[in-house]
Amino acid sequence: GDSVTQMEGPVTLSEEAFLTINCTYTATGYPSLFWYVQYPGEGLQLLLKATKADDKGSNKGFEATYRKETTSFHLEKGSVQVSDSAVYFCALSISNDYKLSFGAGTTVTVRA
Amino acid sequence: DTAVSQTPKYLVTQMGNDKSIKCEQNLGHDTMYWYKQDSKKFLKIMFSYNNKELIINETVPNRFSPKSPDKAHLNLHINSLELGDSAVYFCASSYRGADTTQYFGPGTRLTVL
Numbered sequence: 738g739d740s741v742t743q744m745e746g747p748v749t750l751s752e753e754a755f756l757t758i759n760c761t762y763t764a765t766g767y768p769s770l771f772w773y774v775q776y777p778g779e780g781l782q783l784l785l786k787a788t789k790a791d792d793k794g795s796n797k798g799f800e801a802t803y804r805k806e807t808t809s810f811h812l813e814k815g816s817v818q819v820s821d822s823a824v825y826f827c828a829l830s831i832s833n834d835y836k837l838s839f840g841a842g843t844t845v846t847v848r849a
Numbered sequence: 850d851t852a853v854s855q856t857p858k859y860l861v862t863q864m865g866n867d868k869s870i871k872c873e874q875n876l877g878h879d880t881m882y883w884y885k886q887d888s889k890k891f892l893k894i895m896f897s898y899n900n901k902e903l904i905i906n907e908t909v910p911n912r913f914s915p916k917s918p919d920k921a922h923l924n925l926h927i928n929s930l931e932l933g934d935s936a937v938y939f940c941a942s943s944y945r946g947a948d949t950t951q952y953f954g955p956g957t958r959l960t961v962l
Contacts, residue, residue: 771950775890780853780939780953824890835880835897835904837951842890 739764743827743840750817750847758812758843760801760827768829770794770803770810771837775824784812784825817847852876853954855940861960862930870925870957872940879944880904881923882951883915886937895938898923899945927959935961 744759762768772784772794785794790805801812810827827840853874862868874881883895896915897905903915912928923940940954 773953780955781892781941782953783950786950826892833945835899836882836894836907837884837892838894839892842892844890 739768739829739831739834739838741827741829741838741840743825744843745841747844747846750845752819752847752849753816754847756812756814756817756821756845758825758827758845760810760812760840762808762810762827762829764808764829764831766831766834768831770801771828771830772799772801772810772812773826773828773839775826775842777823781826817845819847819849821845822847853940853942853952855938855954855957857957858955859958859960861962863962864930864932866930867926867928868930868959869927870938870940870959872923872925872954874921874940874942874952874954876942876952878942878952879920880942881917881920882941882943883923883925884939884941884953886939886956888936892939896923896925930959930961932961935959 740763769788771786773781774784785796787794787803793802799814824842828837880899882897898917901917914926917923937956939956941951943949943951
């Protein structure tokens with residue numbers, strides 16, 4: 738079945754450090770890939786997405802590139818802030834499949 | 850204006866009780882979802898409705914019964930609550946299938962005592 742594996746946390750960083758969260762997927766078709774973020778006490782928000790191979794999604798300084806050859810969609814940010822502390826979820830969906838399949842989530846804490 | 854809203858935000862109840870969670874979206878979407886987030890933050894689809902029709906029922910116990918009176922609403926009724934039902938339940942909506950962006954509600958934290 739379709740599944741997402743992402744780097745286990747928790748991850749603790751200092752402000753202005755570089756962040757990478759690894760995400761790989763298994764899918765029978767050609768998935769769309771997403772990163773969602775969940776801030777403390779809130780629901781999920783879409784951070785970025787990519788719908789085909791080699792697409793790069795970007796938002797709020799975060800980037801991820803859809804790599805079909807390595808079935809990966811790693812999330813990166815060059816300089817994190819305290820406000821980036823959250824849980825990050827990698828997810829996929831297959832066209833006309835009415836659901837998102839999520840990775841286990843990675844908790845990121847950024848210290849001042 | 851809130852795009853996807855859920856009520857209540859917190860729900861504390863006793864084992865064996867019946868409870869409902871309501872969800873409404875004002876985005877004009879035709880597809881709505883219920884997800885369950887467990888204590889380890891893992892998220893799993895429970896149900897999906899497209900144009901008021903059930904599309905996905907992901908092996909959820911039949912104590913859980915979703916109801917969609919119209920495209921803007923998807924409610925979740927739970928009978929005979931069990932301790933293991935304690936979780937955060939998220940409603941979401943989107944256009945067409947899940948390959949478009951899903952917008953999530955703030956969640957309902959259910960605690961069964």
